[in-house]
Amino acid sequence: MSSGQSDYIQKGIKSAEQATAEDKAHNYEAAAQHYMTAADWLMQAMKYGAMNVQMKQTIRPKIESYVKRAEEIKEILKHAPSKKKAVADAPNGRGNSKDNKGDDDDNGDPDRKRMMQKFEGAIVSDPKVTFNDVIGLEQAKEALKEAVILPVKFPQLFQGKRKPWAGILLYGPPGTGKSYLAKAIATECKSTFISVSSSDLLSKWLGESEKGVKGLFELARERQPCIVFIDEIDALCGQRNDTESESSRRVKTEFLIQMQGVGTDNSGVVVLAATNIPWTLDTAIRRRIFGDLYTDTKFKIG
Incomplete structure (x- = not known):
């Protein structure tokens, strides 16, 4: 593994640790940003030079889990009337975006409605x-x-x-x-x-x-x-x-x-x-x- 790859992986690990800490502290917006940053650093590590198969198999599921968690938080924060309560009440703090969607997403989020228009x-x-x-x-x-x-x-x-x-x-x-x-x-x-x-x-x-x-x-x-x-x-x-x-x-x-x-x-x-x-x-x-x-x-x- 090259020094550049190692540096990207370390940055990804650090961002993931920050994301987990923010998640546990119920700072969900910050947690989502750190999860996406962690996924980004690890993706850069995978594309930076040669990487053995075992390392790729270890990193890829982590990227998917970070992205999934970030998307869950974003969806819940978007549709929940009380942001922190909605995420905290979800099973294991990891809400299901489908269960929290309103009947009309655009009516619940005026910013999204303007963007879609x-x-x-x-x-x-x-x-x-x-x-x-x-x-x-x-x-x-x-x-x-x-x-x-x-x-x-x-x-x-x-x-x-x-x-x-x-x-x-x-x-x-x-x-x-x-x-x-x-x-x-x-x-x-x-x-x-x-x-x-x-x-x-x-x-x-x-x-x-x-x-x-x-x-x-x-x-x-x-x-x-x-x-x-x-x-x-x-x-x-x-x-x-x-x-x-x-x-x-x-x-x-x-x-x-x-x-x-x-x-x-x-x-x-x-x-x-x-x-x-x-x-x-x-x-x-x-x-x-x-x-x-x-x-x-x-x-x-x-």
Whole structure:
């Protein structure tokens, strides 16, 4: 194990200890943040150089348990009238989010209602763009047909170990048809098309960016089959480093969790992301989620 990996693991252990202490002290908001930070550090350790199988088998369940507990706390705090009492009354202090949900989540949380309304405004009901309208980019169109359209039209072909891509990264110079291709895909699949940029998801308020990412995917699951197009993904999922803020790190972790469908069903949801500078993306997100597709300058609107 390299010194960098050991350092990340130690930071993860320290954050987990802080999370446990805050959890026992009933400081649930702080506990949730520390749980997510611990999971983030351990995920970085797993991607940082080579790691033996036994170590991975030890770390992976811990990441899942930290994320699960953080999500439980967030859900309970969101819906409980008395936050501390609701979490404390749950069995073993670990509430079941399903049991604590109200009949109408949006009515119980005005912030969530506003956020979902904003994303619903980003739904393009009829893109009115087909592949016939895109002149050029033949290789890109063929690749998208195989990666996106076939799984939607013939889901029986993608079962077991053969699974469709969860996300596709469209990269290339500005004006080469990335967003236009995304609209054409949504039309061909007869899917809901949600178009947002990174600025729509990021917020200056603590915790709001993570809620924005989660809300976007919740809406996509409700409207599946759904194509989610995220422009300027590099602003949301840039490379991790020691100088970035905790909030930025948590946003990447939340995005990774939602994309991988931890505790949820992402079938019928495809994420198309666009960037002009793919080399600045976080390597973990790019490696685990996105299939790359280059768009060159041979593009015209028919």
